[in-house]
Amino acid sequence: MPKVSDQYREARRDEIARAALRVLARNGVRDTSIADIVAESGLSTGAIYSHFSNKAELARYVVGRFLLPRIDALESAGRSGQLVTPRQALQGMLSVFAEAGLSPALVLQFWGEAMVEPGLHDEMLRTAAHLRASLALAIGPWARTRTSDETDAASLAAETARSIAALAQGYIANTAVFGPRAVDEYLEGAAAVLAS
Amino acid sequence: MPKVSDQYREARRDEIARAALRVLARNGVRDTSIADIVAESGLSTGAIYSHFSNKAELARYVVGRFLLPRIDALESAGRSGQLVTPRQALQGMLSVFAEAGLSPALVLQFWGEAMVEPGLHDEMLRTAAHLRASLALAIGPWARTRTSDETDAASLAAETARSIAALAQGYIANTAVFGPRAVDEYLEGAAAVLAS
DNA sequence: ACCTGAACACCGTTCAAGT
């Protein structure tokens, strides 16, 4: 298979996925029809279906490609041995998230969709696994200050990454439903509740 | 208007809503069609539409009626002056939630749906307002140990209630996506992250 | 190989006709 053609296919899939994301951001998951994506992309129904076998596969591609922000800065900080605390990692992740322009409302809709679409759920777990691995790397130095055993440190980092994810999910769901809120305010409020 | 007839109407709406909830729990929000609810309820299409003007109104009714657990025990503890901390209130709420048999997956789907259905969003905010008021009442004595001014105590209780809600949402979204987790574990993990 | 767009099965909703 010539590489040019593969590149072309991938570029075409990306073009369709970007058109889909624009409609999704505008109308939401439920109210985005294939007809809308056809109109937004300027292609035809059949053209979409010659690049994605169905709507679910397109959704999976969008999630895998655009739904999670990269947290390279955090990761390299951890790699260079800088002490990133879990709280700083959470704060950094939420800030990157906000800067990436990902709408909490759209993310929440995809979570809901994943409850009913196993392939999308799998893709989300895969994408989340990357994020957790990045987080674990970032807080690695912190974990090693808490235990001398390397295996213990790794599992502490992994468990902590799940808690960071849970807090991030809380922030996203809460701002989506109840309106925007500053990350710092949210962290202070949550800390006060848990310390009480 | 005779009262009997009103009661009958309400009972009929409830009967339809309960049938809808059974299908929703089984198939999820996206994959529940009116035809499914017709089959589950044993009524006809027109019968459903003579009690609810559309699918959205039925969803709103289900959410208002079944989506949030009652936390009477917590509320009366607060009313009687017992010192309920925010953390205990959160823990109590999540326990009641789990005992009520409300599937986190279904709740997450409704949150997503609310992002695209303004009437459902409104109903959710209304239901959440009741819950927050109950929480505020429950943690009232705690708030008054923190400040002598009654107005300050009320606003502290209200702000704290939002943070409790955010943490509860995090627990629900996290368990829905990543699988069940003990409430205590979640609370310990989150506290460790925020204290770091 | 990629693309076109008409055709098909199914969805939410309406409405004339029944009790």
Add this chain to the structure above:
DNA sequence: ACCTGAACACCGTTCAAGT
């Protein structure tokens, strides 16, 4: 007044026919 179920517009998906 409540209910029936056929009819309608729209959705996701398929497929014969084009380049």
